[in-house]
Every structure is written in C-alpha cells, then in structure tokens.
Amino acid sequence: MxxxxxxxxxxxGGHIVFAADKFRLVRADEKGYPAFYRxxxxxxxxxxxDLGPDxxxxxxxxxVAVEAVLREHLKPAKVNLAxxxxxxxxxxxxxxxxxxxxxxxxxxxxxxxxxEAPAPALARVESLLPALETEMTLLLAREREA
Amino acid sequence: MxxxxxxxxxxxGGHIVFAADKFRLVRADEKGYPAFYRxxxxxxxxxxxDLGPDxxxxxxxxxVAVEAVLREHLKPAKVNLAxxxxxxxxxxxxxxxxxxxxxxxxxxxxxxxxxEAPAPALARVESLLPALETEMTLLLAREREA
Numbered sequence: 001m002x003x004x005x006x007x008x009x010x011x012x013g014g015h016i017v018f019a020a021d022k023f024r025l026v027r028a029d030e031k032g033y034p035a036f037y038r039x040x041x042x043x044x045x046x047x048x049x050d051l052g053p054d055x056x057x058x059x060x061x062x063x064v065a066v067e068a069v070l071r072e073h074l075k076p077a078k079v080n081l082a083x084x085x086x087x088x089x090x091x092x093x094x095x096x097x098x099x100x101x102x103x104x105x106x107x108x109x110x111x112x113x114x115x116e117a118p119a120p121a122l123a124r125v126e127s128l129l130p131a132l133e134t135e136m137t138l139l140l141a142r143e144r145e146a
Numbered sequence: 147m148x149x150x151x152x153x154x155x156x157x158x159g160g161h162i163v164f165a166a167d168k169f170r171l172v173r174a175d176e177k178g179y180p181a182f183y184r185x186x187x188x189x190x191x192x193x194x195x196d197l198g199p200d201x202x203x204x205x206x207x208x209x210v211a212v213e214a215v216l217r218e219h220l221k222p223a224k225v226n227l228a229x230x231x232x233x234x235x236x237x238x239x240x241x242x243x244x245x246x247x248x249x250x251x252x253x254x255x256x257x258x259x260x261x262e263a264p265a266p267a268l269a270r271v272e273s274l275l276p277a278l279e280t281e282m283t284l285l286l287a288r289e290r291e292a
Contacts, residue, residue, distance in 0.1 A: 046224075047213065047217065047224070047225055048210065048213065048225075048227060049210045049213045049214045049217065049225075056206065056210065057203065060202060060206055061199075064194065064195045064202065067193065067194065067195045068195045071193065071195065077232070078192075078193070078230070078231055078232045078235060079193055079194075079195070080228070080229070080230045080231075080232070081194060081228065081229045081230075082226070082227065082228035082229075082230070082254075083226070083227045083228075084224070084226045084227075084228070084254055085224055085226075086223070086224045086226070086244055086251060086252035086253070086254070087252045089224060098232055105232060106232035106233045107232070107256065108228075108230055108232070108254065108256035110253065110254035110256045110257045111256045111257060112258065
C-alpha cells in the first residue's frame with residue numbers, strides 16, 4: 001500500500017542498486033558520504049515492529065549483507081545502522097560506512113560536521129563503489145533465492 | 147570476551163532493566179529522553195555483522211520487544227533504532243521513544259537541540275516507566291524461554 005505524499009512511496013529515495021519485491025537498496029548520495037546506503041521497505045510501514053518476524057529477518061539480512069560488503073571492500077572505521085523515520089515514517093535503514101577522516105567522525109552523521117572530508121579519500125571510496133555494488137547485488141539476489 | 151578499557155565491558159552502561167546471558171537491556175538515562183533504552187550485547191563484538199544469524203535474531207527480537215512495549219505504553223510519535231558505536235565499538239542498540247515535544251524532534255537525538263522538553267510531558271513519561279519496564283522484563287524473559 002502506498003501512502004499519498006510519502007517521499008519513499010513516490011520516489012526511489014536514491015540511486016537504485018538492487019530491487020526485490022519487498023525492499024530496495026539505494027545509494028543515498030549524501031554529500032560527503034559516498035558509501036551511504038539505504039534499505040527501503042517497499043510497503044509503507046511506519047515502525048520496524050510493524051513487520052512480522054519473517055519480514056524483519058528478510059530486512060535485517062539485507063542490512064547485514066550491505067554492511068558485510070562495505071566492510072570487505074572499504075575497511076571502514078565503523079558501520080552505522082539506523083532506522084529513524086521521524087521525518088519520513090516509512091521503514092528505511094541507513095547503512096553508512098564511517099571513516100576517521102569523514103566530516104562527522106566519531107559523531108553520528110546527524111550531528112554537527114567537524115571537518116571537511118579530504119577529496120582524495122572521498123575519491124578513493126567512490127572508485128570502489130561499482131565493484132562493491134555488484135557484489136551487494138549478487139549477495140542480495142542469492143539471499144532472495146535461498 | 148572482555149575488551150580492556152571498553153566502557154560497555156567494564157560497566158552496565160545504564161540502569162539495568164533485564165539481563166540475560168547474551169545481552170542486557172538498560173535505561174540510558176540520557177538528559178531529556180526518559181524513554182531511551184539500550185540493548186547491549188554481552189560479548190565485546192564490534193559490528194552487528196560479526197554476530198551469527200541466531201545471535202542477530204536474538205538481538206533484534208529483543209530490540210523489537212522493547213520497541214513494541216514503548217509503543218504500547220507511550221504512544222510515541224516515532225521509535226528510533228540505531229547501532230552506531232563510533233566512540234564505543236561494542237554492539238549496542240539504541241531504542242528511543244520520540245515525541246513531537248522532545249528536545250530534538252523531528253531531528254535525530256544526535257543533532258542540535260531545538261527546544262527544551264516540557265517538564266509535565268517528561269514527568270508523564272517517567273511515571274509510566276515502571277509498568278513499562280515490568281512488561282519489557284516479562285516479554286524478554288518469555289522470549290528467552292521460547
């Protein structure tokens with residue numbers, strides 16, 4: 001069911017990396033965070049606990065697959081996972097690779113920025129995204145078949 | 147395994163509401179957020195994807211139980227879930243009931259505060275915590291037995 005006026009019902013919410021029936025993975029393209037992904041539930045569901053156990057597992061397995069690929073390819077200082085939805089109450093998980101050089105580290109990305117991210121480090125991460133997204137796609141497609 | 151110097155290995159990390167072998171639930175007692183809970187994994191594990199499938203399910207079932215009780219008792223505007231760990235890289239989930247009157251709403255709690263929270267609203271939430279925590283304890287104990 002779509003909700004009128006919901007930005008995640010009306011639009012992709014980022015660059016689509018993978019789409020299944022129940023969820024899609026998008027690259028958020030947030031400024032200064034090249035490796036910021038979102039797992040967006042297809043149905044307009046407000047809270048994570050509105051999903052049944054099987055759907056929650058499906059959703060978190062996708063989140064964990066994205067995290068695992070980010071770790072393998074980027075060796076981030078930390079991965080941040082969050083579902084907030086105060087402004088867009090449609091279940092979506094932020095999966096963000098964090099680096100000690102990024103604009104906010106070690107603060108959450110929603111805090112005040114502490115620095116500018118160095119262009120060479122950003123460019124290096126960006127150069128790794130195509131291979132990483134290919135692997136995310138393969139992994140998510142495999143999970144879907146399992 | 148404990149990690150020397152890790153604040154979540156060395157201390158409870160809040161007021162303990164429930165403790166099982168593999169995780170504990172604490173009330174964070176963050177200023178202005180009376181209904182801010184944390185599900186803290188017992189073992190010193192850095193990333194959520196370091197846990198195996200069964201442990202991830204156990205952990206998320208606990209997170210979801212806490213969310214469900216918060217929703218039932220407090221009717222929050224939204225529940226926020228997050229595992230960040232940039233400063234304390236030991237898996238812990240923030241489970242936060244958000245209200246349209248709280249200090250940061252609709253921003254994440256890690257952004258800049260937008261207002262002071264009204265004392266009567268805070269007091270009302272605080273008055274509901276004992277009953278709510280009793281139910282969380284019962285629910286988590288039941289899940290553990292299942």
